[in-house]
Amino acid sequence: xxxxxxxxxxxxxxxxxxxxxxxxxxxxxxxxxxxxxxxxxxxxxxxxxxxxxxxxxxxxxxxxxxxxxxxxxxxxxxxxxxxxxxxxxxxxxxxxxxxxxxxxxxxxxxxxxxxxxxxxxxxxxxxxxxxxxxxxxxxxxxxxxxxxxxxxxxxxxxxxxxxxxxxxxxxxxxxxxxxxxxxxxxxxxxx
Numbered sequence: 001x002x003x004x005x006x007x008x009x010x011x012x013x014x015x016x017x018x019x020x021x022x023x024x025x026x027x028x029x030x031x032x033x034x035x036x037x038x039x040x041x042x043x044x045x046x047x048x049x050x051x052x053x054x055x056x057x058x059x060x061x062x063x064x065x066x067x068x069x070x071x072x073x074x075x076x077x078x079x080x081x082x083x084x085x086x087x088x089x090x091x092x093x094x095x096x097x098x099x100x101x102x103x104x105x106x107x108x109x110x111x112x113x114x115x116x117x118x119x120x121x122x123x124x125x126x127x128x129x130x131x132x133x134x135x136x137x138x139x140x141x142x143x144x145x146x147x148x149x150x151x152x153x154x155x156x157x158x159x160x161x162x163x164x165x166x167x168x169x170x171x172x173x174x175x176x177x178x179x180x181x182x183x184x185x186x187x188x189x190x191x
Contacts, residue, residue, distance in 0.1 A: 040179070079164050081171035082154040085179045087186045089144030092151035093122055095185050096142050101178060108174045109135070118145055127157070128174055130166040140178075153179055 087091065093102040102110060111125040121143035127135040141154040155171045157164075 040110070058113050077156055078172075079149070079160065079167055080154060080156040081175050082152055083175050083179050083180055084135050084150040085143060086153045087182045089120075089148055089151045091186060091189065092182050093142055095143075095182060096124075098121060098133060100182050101185060105174060105177050106176075107170055108140075125158070126155075128167065128170050130170045134166075136161070137168075138167075151182065156180065 052156050075183065092101070097115065107129040109127045109129070111127065113125045116123040121141055124140045126138050126140045129139050137158040139156050139158060141152075141156070143152050143154070144150070145152055153175050155175050157167055
């Protein structure tokens, strides 16, 4: 090659499987392509990619496997408070279930009702102090993010009443303190 500042480049053949099942080395632009039967639209491949819901459940004893339970999608309410925390979800859930994450969190009192476990989400009924002698009933949820990398701490009111801004302000403080507690417990954990 002439010394024009360009380096020698090794040319590699790329092998592909042709329409007849044989290896072919022709580049894509050298092969004839059939014209499409109709013009493609933006949604041609979407219906095939989406799972189609069953119209009727299988009959009992039909020998088919039970259908997977659909995931519950809940829209975030206007007064929900949530925060993603960089703590492994199973560790955070374990610390919440054993109660060590909730000790001495100012503004948070746990209701005596037992924790509810809904799939991967643990739900506690709590009361949030929103002012002097005033509190609001809420649900505190701890669950993994969809990627299972982060823990999501969520607080939502059980009823919407006056004083919504107070609930948000108090809820942000509680969620922040609980999140900091989980990070602190994770940092002090052996291993």
